[in-house]
Amino acid sequence: MTYTALAVVAVLAAVVLDRWVARTRLTGTATWWSAYGIIVVFQLLTNGWLTGRGIVRYAPDAIVGSGEVRFVGDGRLAYAPVEDLGFGFALVLTTCVAWVWLGDRRGARDA
Template identity: 35%
Template sequence: MPEYTILTVLAIALVLLLELRVLRTGLLRSGAYWIAMTIVMGFQILVDGWLTKLSDPIVLYDDAMTTGIRAPWDIPIEDFGFGFAMVTLTMMLWRRARPAADPRDADAEDPEAAG
């Protein structure tokens, strides 16, 4: 298996393992997470497609380092794996770092509940 592909699979596995065994943020069960990932991937297709298009590439990949599978617009599929791992890790760490909500502040967070 090519190096870039191996690193992509490793990055995905480590992020998922970190979530399932250590952080346990529940992020992967969140609908908002999957909506955010859809938005991120949509923009990734636009930008990455422009950067990697084979007709006039800005970013070059050594074909020996990837699977050679490109879709859509000549994007190496490994880029999607790294994008997933990077964004997911950032969101997990962000969620983990935020202070725990104080139940006494519930009214302050919800203006409708305050009255």
């Protein structure tokens, strides 16, 4: 499975977890999107620095675009493959869903 396919699966799984499994529905709130907007800026800075300097490399046949490292274009944004944005989204959303879900369970238990 390519990095692109894995990124798509990760995003879909995170949204399903948020909306229908844990039912936290974070993606339906302005608070979530505001927080994610801040996080994605720092993700792009960090990811861009690592990929732009060649510290992290990707197989050209596993990502969108070619293996050429560009700042923007050819499947890249701030040097990083667009798939990294998908994975970052899935990781942050899954972590926040777990945090809210566990907090709700603890609150219900303590009540």
